[in-house]
Amino acid sequence: MRAAALRWPLPFETSMACAACLASAQAAQADSFLDAAGPVAAAQVSHLRLILILMAIVVVPVFAATPWLVRRYRYGRARGDYRPEWKFSLLFEVLAWGVPFLVVIVLGTILWERTHQLDPYLPVAEAKAPPVVIDVIGYDWKWLFIYPEQGVASVGEMAFPADRPVKLNLTSDTVMQSLLIPRLGSQIYAMKGMRTQLNLAADGPGRFEGRNTQYNGKGFSAQSFTAVAMRPGDFESWVAQARAQGLPFDEKARAALEHKGTKLDLRHALGMPDGTVVHFAAAPTALFDKIAGMKETGE
Amino acid sequence: MTDWGFPFGRLTLDAIPLSDIVTAHGRTELLSGITGSAAAGAAVLGALVALVIVTWKGWWKPLWSDWLTSVDHKKIGIMYIVFSFVMLARALAEAFVMRMQQVVGHDGGGIVMPEHFAQLFSTHGTIMIFFMAMPFLTGMINYVMPLQIGARDVAFPVLNSVSLMLTVAGGIILMVSLVLEPFSTGGWSGYPPYTEAAFNPGAGPDYWIWAVTLSSLGTTFTGINFAVTIYKKRCPGMTLMRMPLFTWTALCTSILMIFAMPPLTIATALLALDRYLDFHLFTNGGGGNMMNYANLFWLFGHPEVYILILPAFGVWSEVFSTFSGKTLYGYTALVIATMAIAVLSFTVWVHHFFTMGQSANLNAAFGIATMLIGVPTGVKIYDWMLTMYRGRVRISVPMLYALAFLFLFTIGGLSGILLANPTIDYQTHNTLFLVAHFHNMLIPGLLFGMIAGYTMWFPKAFGFRLDEKWGYRAAWCWIFGFMGAFFPLYALGLMGMPRRMADYFTGAWLPWTVVALAGAGLIVLAFTFLLVQLRVSVRDRARLAVPVGDPWDGRSLEWGLPAPPPEWNFPALPRVEGRDAFATLKMTGEDLGPPDDGYEDIRMPKNAVLGPVIGALGTGLAFALTWYLWWLALPLAALVPVVLIAQGFRRDTEKVIPAHEVRETWRAFRALAARTPRVSRRAEYTRDNRGHAIPMPQEAAE
Numbered sequence A: 001m002r003a004a005a006l007r008w009p010l011p012f013e014t015s016m017a018c019a020a021c022l023a024s025a026q027a028a029q030a031d032s033f034l035d036a037a038g039p040v041a042a043a044q045v046s047h048l049r050l051i052l053i054l055m056a057i058v059v060v061p062v063f064a065a066t067p068w069l070v071r072r073y074r075y076g077r078a079r080g081d082y083r084p085e086w087k088f089s090l091l092f093e094v095l096a097w098g099v100p101f102l103v104v105i106v107l108g109t110i111l112w113e114r115t116h117q118l119d120p121y122l123p124v125a126e127a128k129a130p131p132v133v134i135d136v137i138g139y140d141w142k143w144l145f146i147y148p149e150q151g152v153a154s155v156g157e158m159a160f161p162a163d164r165p166v167k168l169n170l171t172s173d174t175v176m177q178s179l180l181i182p183r184l185g186s187q188i189y190a191m192k193g194m195r196t197q198l199n200l201a202a203d204g205p206g207r208f209e210g211r212n213t214q215y216n217g218k219g220f221s222a223q224s225f226t227a228v229a230m231r232p233g234d235f236e237s238w239v240a241q242a243r244a245q246g247l248p249f250d251e252k253a254r255a256a257l258e259h260k261g262t263k264l265d266l267r268h269a270l271g272m273p274d275g276t277v278v279h280f281a282a283a284p285t286a287l288f289d290k291i292a293g294m295k296e297t298g299e
Numbered sequence B: 001m002t003d004w005g006f007p008f009g010r011l012t013l014d015a016i017p018l019s020d021i022v023t024a025h026g027r028t029e030l031l032s033g034i035t036g037s038a039a040a041g042a043a044v045l046g047a048l049v050a051l052v053i054v055t056w057k058g059w060w061k062p063l064w065s066d067w068l069t070s071v072d073h074k075k076i077g078i079m080y081i082v083f084s085f086v087m088l089a090r091a092l093a094e095a096f097v098m099r100m101q102q103v104v105g106h107d108g109g110g111i112v113m114p115e116h117f118a119q120l121f122s123t124h125g126t127i128m129i130f131f132m133a134m135p136f137l138t139g140m141i142n143y144v145m146p147l148q149i150g151a152r153d154v155a156f157p158v159l160n161s162v163s164l165m166l167t168v169a170g171g172i173i174l175m176v177s178l179v180l181e182p183f184s185t186g187g188w189s190g191y192p193p194y195t196e197a198a199f200n201p202g203a204g205p206d207y208w209i210w211a212v213t214l215s216s217l218g219t220t221f222t223g224i225n226f227a228v229t230i231y232k233k234r235c236p237g238m239t240l241m242r243m244p245l246f247t248w249t250a251l252c253t254s255i256l257m258i259f260a261m262p263p264l265t266i267a268t269a270l271l272a273l274d275r276y277l278d279f280h281l282f283t284n285g286g287g288g289n290m291m292n293y294a295n296l297f298w299l300f301g302h303p304e305v306y307i308l309i310l311p312a313f314g315v316w317s318e319v320f321s322t323f324s325g326k327t328l329y330g331y332t333a334l335v336i337a338t339m340a341i342a343v344l345s346f347t348v349w350v351h352h353f354f355t356m357g358q359s360a361n362l363n364a365a366f367g368i369a370t371m372l373i374g375v376p377t378g379v380k381i382y383d384w385m386l387t388m389y390r391g392r393v394r395i396s397v398p399m400l401y402a403l404a405f406l407f408l409f410t411i412g413g414l415s416g417i418l419l420a421n422p423t424i425d426y427q428t429h430n431t432l433f434l435v436a437h438f439h440n441m442l443i444p445g446l447l448f449g450m451i452a453g454y455t456m457w458f459p460k461a462f463g464f465r466l467d468e469k470w471g472y473r474a475a476w477c478w479i480f481g482f483m484g485a486f487f488p489l490y491a492l493g494l495m496g497m498p499r500r501m502a503d504y505f506t507g508a509w510l511p512w513t514v515v516a517l518a519g520a521g522l523i524v525l526a527f528t529f530l531l532v533q534l535r536v537s538v539r540d541r542a543r544l545a546v547p548v549g550d551p552w553d554g555r556s557l558e559w560g561l562p563a564p565p566p567e568w569n570f571p572a573l574p575r576v577e578g579r580d581a582f583a584t585l586k587m588t589g590e591d592l593g594p595p596d597d598g599y600e601d602i603r604m605p606k607n608a609v610l611g612p613v614i615g616a617l618g619t620g621l622a623f624a625l626t627w628y629l630w631w632l633a634l635p636l637a638a639l640v641p642v643v644l645i646a647q648g649f650r651r652d653t654e655k656v657i658p659a660h661e662v663r664e665t666w667r668a669f670r671a672l673a674a675r676t677p678r679v680s681r682r683a684e685y686t687r688d689n690r691g692h693a694i695p696m697p698q699e700a701a702e
C-alpha cells in the first residue's frame, strides 16, 4: 500500500519552522517589536511570551498525541484495541472542555488586565516626566508632526526627548490610516473628523522606523518616518534649529501637504534638497483642530 | 438624468490593459502592463477555447438542458465546484504574482506597479472568499446534504439554481474586470472613505460593490434554502440528533448565512448610495462616518469565517470517522460545539478593529469573547483525535489532509489566540502576521477540508475514484507549500512588515519573502497535480470505477446509493433508526432496501430557465452600473421583476418518473451489487475496490 511509505515529518517540521521564525525574527535587523525599545513594546513582548507558554497546555497534547494515535491505531499494524462503537468517556469529555476553558479563564484575566494597562489612551505607566504632546496629521502619503508647545512641525521625522514619553493626538486629512512604531509600541487609526490618541515612550536615545500600516493608495509603501528619541539637549537644539531654519507654514506648504505625494514629492514641491527633513518654523495647531473636529463644526 | 451614457458610458480605451503597455514609462510600468495584458489575454483565450470546444463537440444543447437549466441539487453542486476551481486557478495565479513582486520589489520597482499590486490583493481576496471558498462549500453541501438526510432534492430547487447563477454572475464580473480595467484597490473589505468617490472615482470600487452584492444575495438565498431543507425534508426517522455531522455543520452555516449576509448586502448598498447618489454615509465630511461601515462589514465578516470553516469541520468529522473505521467520538459534544461557535461568532466582530480607538473595556470584552471561541474549537480537535483512538486509522488521501489539518490548524489557532489580545493586536494588526494567521485557518482548515471532501465524494458523484498516486503528491505539495508560503509571513509580521505592500527597502525581509515565494511555487504545483489527477482519473476510470457506490466503507445514507446516484436519489424514502444509518445496515447484512409496499411514481422538479436568466440579467446590470451605461441598466433592472412575476405563472413545473423506471434502475443496481465481491479495506486503493465494502468491524473480527 502506498500509504505505508509515509513517515511523520510534520510535527517536527512545524515546530522547527516556528521556532526558527521566532528566533530569527528577533535577531534580524528589521524594526521588530520583539527587539523592544520602550516600555509598551517590552510589555507586549512579555505578554506574547506568557500566552505562548500558557497555550502550550492545550497545544502540546495535539502535537504529542496525534503521532502516537496514528502509530498505535494504524490500520494493518495496529497494536491497540479496536472498539468501533466506543464514543464517549466522561473523563475525556471533562478534560476536553475543562482544560481549554481554564486556560481561557487565565488568559482572559491576563487579557483584561493588560488591555487596561496598555490602553493607548493612557499615559505610559513607567514614565516619570510629563509627556511631549505631538499632533499628528496623516496625509496621502506622509505624516505631519506638529509640536504645539515647541511651536514647530516636521514631516518624515518625529523627534522627541528620550527622557520624556510622547502623547500623540492623531487625525487624518484623507482616508483612514494607522500609525505604528513597532519598537516603541502600539498602533492606532487616524481618521478625519476624529481625534485618536497614542501614548509611547522610549528606553533611551535611538532611531526607530515608523509607518502607516493601513493601505491608502499607491504611495502607501513610502509612508514611513523615523522616530528619533534624542538626548534632552539634542532635542532642544532640534527645536531651535527648526524654529530658525524651518519653512514657514503658509498656503504653499499646506497645498503641498494636501497634494497626493510622498514625502519625497513634498520636498521637491517645497524646493528642498534630497535627503533633508522638512521642518516648519510654526505649529499649525488650528489646522489639526479643524481637521480633527470637522464633525463639531459641521463642515 | 439627461445623459443616458449611450453607447459606452464612461468606458474608454484606457480600460484595455494593452493601453498600459502603450503608455508605459520605465521598466516596471512596462512589465506591469505586460502582466495585466497577459492575464486579460489568458481570460479571453480561455473563454474562446471553451466556446470553440463546446461548439465543436456540439455540447450546447446538453450543456443547456442537462446542466445550466437543471435544478437537480447534485448537478448544481457540481457546477458550483467546477466554478470554484476555475476561480481558484485565477486567484492562485494572482497570489503567485504577489509573492513574486514582494521578492523582486525589494528596493523598489518589480514586475507590477503599486496600483496593479493593489488590484491583485483585492481581486485575490475577493475571489478566494466569495468566488472560491463560498461556491466550493455551497457546492459540497448541495451535493451531499440532501443525500445524507434522505431527501430527493433541496426545498426550493429553482431558487437553488438562481443562487448559483447569481454567484456565477459575480464571478463573471470579476473576470470582465481583467479585460476592462481597473478593479478596486480597496482590498476584500473595501473600507471607505478610501473606496468613496472622492478618493476613487473610477470603476474599480463599483465592480467590487456589484460583484459582492450579487454573491451576497445568492448566498442569502442559499442559506434559506439549506436551512428549510434540513428542517423540512429529512426522511422518516432522521431526527436532528441522528443527522450526520456534516449536515449539522451545513445547518449552522446556513443559519449564519441568513443572519450574516444581509449586513454585507446593506454595507455595499449604502456604499453604492454614497458613490452613485452623493449620500454621505461613510464619507469624510457631511456627517459621514466610516466606522459604521467597519462595524457593518465585520458584523458580516466574522460570522463569514465560520460560514467558511464549519462545513470543513463537517467534512473532517466524516473523514476521521470513516477512515478510522469507527463511529464518531463525542457526537453530542461536536453538535454543541458547532452551535456554540455559530452563536459566539456574532459576538466578536470588534476584534477586526481593536485599533480604532475605543475604550479598553470594550476591547477587552471582545478579546475575551474571541478567546472563548477557542474552547469549542479545541473540543472539536480533541474529539477528532479521540475518534482515532481505538480505531483503525487508514492514511488515505483525505486522512492525510486531515492529519496535516490537526497540526497546522492548531498553529493557526495559537496565532488566533495571540491576535485576540488587544495588546498583541496593537502590534500585529495590518501586518503579515495577520495575513499568515488567516491563511493558516483558511488553507489547512477550509481548503484542505474542501479538497478532502472532494476526494471523498468524487466517486459518489462520478462513479470512479480519483487516482491516489497523484492525490498523495498533491497533498504533500499542498502541505509543504502551505508551510513554506505562510510560516515566513509570521516572521515577517513580527518584523513589522505591513500587509498590502508592493515594495520595501528593508533588507532583512528579503530572505523570508524568497522562502514564501518558493512555498507559493509548491502550492501552484499542488494545484497542477490536482488537475493532473483529474485528467489521469478520467482516463483510467475503468480501473478506478466504484459503481456499487461505497468505496470507503462509508457510514451515512449516501453511501448506500449507486455511484452516480439516479436523479431521484432514493427509490423510496429511507427509514432511519439511528446514527450512522448505512453502517448499521451493513453490519446486519442489509442495504438500503426497496420500498416495502411497491414502487411508486416519483415527482421531480422540471428544469427551469429562471436561474440562467437572472444570472444574465445580474451580470448585465452589474456591468452597466459599473460603467454608467444607464440606457442598458434601466431596462435590465425593469426586467428583473418581470421575469420573477412570469416565473409565478409557470404551472407545469414537475415531471413524473414512472414507477417501473425507478424499479428497473434499482433492480439493476442491486443485481450489480450482488455480482460484485465485497472487499476489505486492504484493497481500498486497488482495482478490486468496486465500491462494495466489507464493514470494518466484520473485517476485524475475521
Ligand code: HEM
Binding pocket: B092, B095, B096, B098, B099, B121, B122, B124, B125, B126, B128, B129, B133, B186, B187, B188, B189, B435, B439, B442, B443, B446, B447, B485, B498, B499, B500, B501, B520, B523
Ligand atoms: C493557496 C495559496 C495562497 C497564497 C500563496 C496566497 C497569497 C496571498 C497574498 C500574497 C496576499 C497578500 C498579502 C498582503 O496583503 O501583502 C493574500 C491576501 C489574501 N488572501 Fe491569500 N493566498 C492563498 C490562498 C488564499 C485562500 C485559500 C484564501 C481564502 C479562502 C485567501 C484569502 C486571502 C484574503 C482574504 C487576502 C486579503 C486581501 C486583502 O488584503 O484585502 N488566500 N494572499
Ligand SMILES: [Cu+2]
Binding pocket: B301, B302, B305, B348, B349, B351, B352
Ligand atoms: Cu473575526
